[in-house]
Amino acid sequence: MDLFFLDYRDPLVGLIFITILIFVVALINYFWRFFIYKDEEEKLEKFIKKFELNNIHKDLLRDPNLSLDNLIFLASIFTRSGEFEKAIQIYLIALEKVKDKKEQEGIFISLAEAYFKAGFLERSKEVLLNALKIRPRNERALKLLKIVYLRLRSYKEVLNTLECLLELDEEVKEEKEFIKALIIKDQDMEQKNKLELILNLDIKDNAMLQRFIFENYQIIKEQNLFDIIDLLYKDQKLIKIDKQEYKEFFYALNLLPKEEKIFIKNQNFRMFKILKNNEFKVKMVFSYMCLDCKNIMPLFFYHCPICYSFNKCKILYEVKLDETN
Structure with a gap:
């Protein structure tokens, strides 16, 4: 019996066993990757068919001579011009062509933005979740998903998304308090109780939360005049x-x-006062600039509709002659 075991202590036999083991593991890994890739490919195909639109130009766009860069460029032009249906169709066709995960991730986000701008929030959410499956730490996808959840009034999901952004060292403390205020406002309770809970939040130095309190409850909490000047006017x-x-x-x-x-x-x-006292018809006109992306909007925003930043709205105002009458 001892001689039997001694045979297997031969280094050559051990080397053969190790080689066979490596081969078996490599073979299993190959088949596992093959089936996983095939499964992902089928899921992607189902996803594309789920949202695919009827389009007589689809065959033309699927032409192999038309590069992925050309498709994405064409889709971005349609998105900027507001032709979201065409942009969505092109992004879906681009997804059919691409195999690289990183490229898929970028197309998913562009597609989600097109759905978002077109007002298809649920579809935008689903596409963003697909992008995050590829790379969970995608900051751009998380920021857009946060806004989608906000538009859907899914405030608890917004808080979860903010926790993910916190892991990426994003400053979200003030935004979390603001979302908590939205959750409280949405609850079925008396206004007095809602106000009490909101005032117990961390309000100090939170300009957007202070504005929210004044806008909804007419209570001023030490905020700068120029954060609520349009409401007062x-x-x-x-x-x-x-x-x-x-x-x-x-x-x-x-x-x-x-x-x-x-x-x-x-x-x-001073100009407004002088003109008013001299019986000129004047008014204050307001516009709103995002301090991050520098875009100017006609309406106030807590979250920038362009870059999705929170608490970056600067209120611009000027005195103009009132020509409405």
Whole structure:
């Protein structure tokens, strides 16, 4: 019996066993990768067919002579021009052609943005989740997914997405408090209780949350005038607050008692007051600039509709003659 075991202690026999073992593992790995790749390919094919649109030009776009770069460039042009249906169809055809995971990831995000801009939020969400399966730490996909969940009023999912962004060292503390306020506002309870819960959040130095509180509950929490100036101008109501900038603003609007005189340092307020006193029809006009992407929008935003950044809205204002009458 001992002689039997001694035979297997031969180094050559051991080397043969190791070689066979490596071959078997490599073979198993090959077949495993083959079936996984085939499964992924079938899933991608089902995904494409799920959202595919009828298009008489599909065969032309599937022409092998038409490169992937040309397809993506063409789709981006249609997206910028607002022809989202055409852009979506081209991105889906591009997905049929591409095999590289990194390229698939980029097309998934572009497709999700096209769906998002077209208003198909559920489809955009599904596409983004496919992109995140390829690379879970995709910051661009996570930021867009956050906005999609926000539009769908899925606030708990927004918080989960913010936790992922926190792992990527994104500064999301203020945004999390803002989303918590949205969750509270959405709950079925008395306004008084909602307000109490919201005021217990970390409000300090959170300009967007402070604006949200004023916009919904008319409570000013130490915020800068120029974070809510458009709301105050729209309301045209005096709010008693012991800050010089507020006093100048209300004095320019002729909302302070006539006997109260204030020197106006702000040039726009002073111009407005002088023109108003001389019976010119004037108004303040507001626009809103994102401090990150520098795009200017006609409406206020908590999240930039272009780059999806939070708390980057700067309110721009100017005095103009009112020519409506």
